[in-house]
Amino acid sequence: MIEVKKVSKSFNDIQVLKDINVLFEKGKTNLIIGQSGSGKTVLLKSIIGLYDADYGDIIFDGIVFNKLEFNEKKEMRKQIGMLFQGGALFDSSTVEENVMYPLDMFTKMSSSEKRDRANECLKRVNIINANKLYPSEISGGMQKRVAIARAIALNPKYLFCDEPNSGLDPQTAILIDDLIKELTIEYNMTTIVNTHDMNSVMEIGDKVMFIYKGEKWWEGTKDEIFDTENAELNNFIFASKLSQKIRDLKNK
């Protein structure tokens, strides 16, 4: 469980996050949805401490993360897996080395143990026979899956995903979404996913928070979201012609 309490963040006097309060639950995929530029990435990075929030607390299962000392933070980070928007695989390392990297940094495993663990994770995300390839040599969907493998290498308790299916075709996107959901249940993780994709909301949105211009505008479940009276949220949900058509058909 992760609690975000009164978090605010500004860059160069522009306030990007305004007094965010929200609770993300364990064993569930929690979604942060919102338009591009609404502050999803900044919120996610503030939660994991890549940005220091100007104000407020981030509490991981009772531990106030932002108040920890450097070394304690590092200890906590072993339990955090993160999937970045573009994958953020290291260009100059192979697929296998990428997945082994967190094991190199955090464990004292022998190299054969590390290799075994890396292969186990790669197999879990259905990447086989690509160990010696470089990130530039595999497709976008595969890169995302390798990045997921790297994120789960240390058996994390918390998983963060920034727009996991951006830049992917709809079918691959659903595969990635489902994979994240399965892993969340398998490892009993607290998972937070940023997305602007309503398909993801329908697919995996156990709990959904809508962020609008840096403020929490709405929260609820994927079943409640279509009954909302919230104007901005409605605009967001029914932005596409397709979704408008479906709504009109349903209302007839």
Next chain:
Amino acid sequence: MSLFNQVGKYFLLLFRVFSKPEKMKIYYRETIKEFEKLGLNSIGIIAIISVFMGAVITIQTAYNTENPMLPTYLIGLAARDSILLEFSSTIVALILAGKIGSNIASEIGTMRVTEQIDALEIMGVNSASYLILPKIIATVLFSPFLCLMSMIVGIFGGWVAGVSTGVTTTQDYIYGIQYAFIPYYIVYALIKMAIFAFLITSISAYHGYYSYGGSLEVGKSSTKAVVRSSIFILLFNVILTQLLLS
């Protein structure tokens, strides 16, 4: 952003770069890689430039000293001193700023905008130190060798040009380059070069590390890295010359 702000940010970054590394073994591996990428791969361009530099200096000196009052060994002597004092350190450093400065800024900048630096941080790696320290060590240790090589190749280039165009003879030239030789000039050049290498690497890394946005911004950082490094090389050239030679 104001100048003071940037200078402060630069020193804070350096502070992080020189804080205690976590896993020595990984740093060692990276440093070896950088030696190859930033050092060995620069030998070719430095050699080519030094040959031509030496040749031009010799020919120009010859035409400027076409006076029966002046001794003929002067050509070798003047060429030697210009190469040792200025060309093999300052000019070579400016060339390196263009070559490795842009390389460093764009590499680190790309890692920043594709969130690879965030990925390192989240794994508890001090990304500043991990990415920048190996580059600084490699360039600072390797650049004096490049400088030394440039001197030798430059003086050789001068000899080839001088003899083949007939402005001097082998005998005069060799006498000239040995005449009133001050070994300290070499030490002076090597010290300068090591400091220039530090400036190039740290300034370029700074611009890459604080890129924000996309590929366009990385391009801009890389240009800034080269321009700023060059300016600081010239500025420090004056300061160091005053400090070391007076």
